[in-house]
Amino acid sequence: MDTLLILGGLLLILCGYAWLVMLAFERGLLWGLACLLPPLAPVFLLRHWARGRKALVLGALGFIPLVVGLAMLASEDGARLQAILSMKWLNSAPAEVPELAIALRCELNGQAFAPQQAELIGGVLSLREGEDFYAHRELQLRLHGEVNGPLRLDVLPEDSGRLPDVEISWLAPGHDLPEALRLRSGYTLHLDLRPEAPNRMIGAFHLVLPAQYRTTLSGQIELYTDRLRYRDGQVDTRYDSMDTLTYVVRDYLQRRFAGSRIDLASLPRQDLQRHEVHLSVDFTQDGRPQSLPLTLSRSDNRGWAVGDDHYPKRAAQPSAASPLATPQAAPVAETQGSAGGALSLERLLATPQRYLNRGMRVTTERGRTAEGIFTGLDQDGRIVIRHSLSGAGEASYSLRPSEIVDIELLAP
Template identity: 30%
Template structure:
């Protein structure tokens, strides 16, 4: 139709122009003035009674030319960059009566263009697939495969899968992909549908002869926004058109939240991403790379290996363990293995073992930096450093500062071949002692007992802690026995109750070949009961 409009427009324009040139020559004027736009307008106005019909022919011819050119561009936007496509360049010769000639009839028909145009303003991708109405419920773009699906089951009722020749991810700006019926080696299109009463789908593969316009734009870390117009050359006149939101992974959502019970490596990657985001302060992670994720459905477990680069130059590799529970996939507590690849600018991790290399008989001592006093919120600047935690309700503990979480200081300590993370409340924290011996006092923490400032770093072997006798505890009779303590957070731990005062309970939990001490304040304990030794 566009070609016919162009041909008729050119014909009428030439007839009108020739009539005006002939009239101008008969009146003694130069007929060449009508070869330039608007130059012959004064002559037409002066002799309107005689040449009005020729002028209208010329105007009508120009209008048909513009309308025909608009239809051509609407059908094939690439014609603006490749004008040769206007004459069918690049399209193969198709014999009359062949199957491809019959199928391609719909792709270039007026019906297909009108159907696509009607759906262009549709905020949801809709259309017709294999003679059935299509309304998308999920769109994915993973590993260079674009998939639009209808149906919530494991096998969708209707699906259009496009195997893009080039993976557009990661996407940082708007990207457009055009395919025309005459293009060589276009992306394959797979149509899948399930007929009523069938469990397995049927699939049709289309390797060319279709028309597609795909626009993609980044929306957030896991999603893209886009628009697609697809006209397929099948006998059922299948097409899609409209806007959509595409996921760049295979996460499943329930009521707007990620479904952690869905068994897929992307679910584990999301869990790892959320877990590590809570282990470090905002802006502390410079780069996070998930190197490998393994999901074992039969054992109900998973493993992920990640590499973390912090803003202070520290680079570490973690192996995280996950397990499947009744509520879905969760992190396995205390199972993280940390390998420090680079200690970073401050390097306190490597200095933590320095005192062990000093002979015991050496008379010289290490000068200790002056003590400092900081607010509790500024302790985050010591992230990644080996410290000794000075608490008001217990003995000193050693660990690595990992940041802040919910107003608590997060620390990490090594237990056997793994690591364990624990929290220290602001009201229970007196201060920190760095690996260099420097004392850090918390202004808004627990009050510290007056003590002289040490002049040198004491050897670890000579440090002795004298327990302070407290008021009697109602659980003093269970000291030395196996008990189970349940906190207000719902966590239960079983071990030997080694100490019990009115302000603190100490529980020794066997871990590997040693034990790990947990400290509870009485108001934190929801239940305490004696259990039999195993």
């Protein structure tokens, strides 16, 4: 609405000025040419007020919707109004900065490959070129397991066992469906990625397929680890993804049922092209199953939000990097001795040396599971678990204490 008011006001002002110029030309050629220069238009009005006042009134009326529209815009998005009034938009548009720093020398099926999207989600690393439903060219690396921390993999052509699957696909000119190829061995791979807050991984990526496939990738890569986007350190709820909806719903439930432990089930898939979705949310409140119908709506300024949300915002959470940060999960029962069983986070942080080289299974608040050998705490107080991959090196999970909800010791 604010945009329509601003445009309507500018249109009335422009029409009033055009009418004034036409009246000036009716009075004489020189007057018309003079009014084409805005600084000289007031001279014509002073000399011929009776003729030009109607055009002036029409232009003055345009200032009413213009001022109202600017006031509405200032109340909703002051930064946007400041950007408009600064007149920087008159300058030439700067080159678009890509979201991810991908510096790869790539060739896929003998063609130049310039990935614009990169992510590592659900144990699948994907590089994608093109915004259409079917990518122009795409590479997927299936790691056969979740990755929740630093990742280092080295594979040689002679390696065997349960290696990551490599799949490449490309859309040939004139074809509606892409062609695809999958390899389970016989390639060279070096992957060395480290987490980067809040949801990225950065590092080296080198892949060489057998010569007949004419596919190589080498360089530095940056990728997303989920489908959330951040702005000024906060989740950007204007980004359309199921992860965004899950974040909004979980935040709403935690504020509505403050003090309770909330475990949210997976949300049903939604059409994110709509501006309003209705869904039934299943969750547990302190272990009791619950179901709640919710309506989520999307606006250009606020993004996705739950309708009729009047619950206060949560207090700032303690720093996740500190080993003394209080976890959000309720404490679980401990098991003494060397047998397997539940282990509390407090005991693990207090005496980590007691559990070195013990097998354990850790569950995070997002429902992800990391299983492997506990190797201690890193310099930031994160829990490090090493998981071996058959014939393909190992994966190292680095978990913040605040995101852990359950720890289980595995029997030796």
